[in-house]
């Protein structure tokens with residue numbers, strides 16, 4: 548099982564650090580039960596813009612297998628997540644970032660567990676009810 552990857556969020560961004568992992572889905576504590584097989588490549592990169600705005604660039608890719616809720620058979624699913632999460636250093640900056648179209652922002656946490664962040668992103672991206680298209684369940 549993978550362990551928590553806790554970082555000092557501000558330092559991680561300011562130093563442009565990055566963390567990546569390529570692991571079997573069975574090694575992710577909260578994803579192991581979602582998928583029957585597959586692997587995920589994950590990368591989180593810290594960024595600080597010239598104006599001082601902090602952000603995390605999140606990339607997660609992989610081919611995994613879900614269980615079809617209709618036939619309980621295997622359902623191939625491609626995870627392909629790529630976006631930036633901006634980190635506001637106060638309510639004022641959070642308001643400003645929230646008003647920027649397409650900008651996702653949260654208040655800067657002092658510490659952040661990158662593994663939990665990756666798992667949250669994957670769980671949020673999954674379909675509510677995974678199933679083959681109507682009439683396409685293998686018999």
Ligand SMILES: [Zn+2]
Pocket residue numbers: 615616617618619620678679683684685
């Ligand atoms: Zn099915």
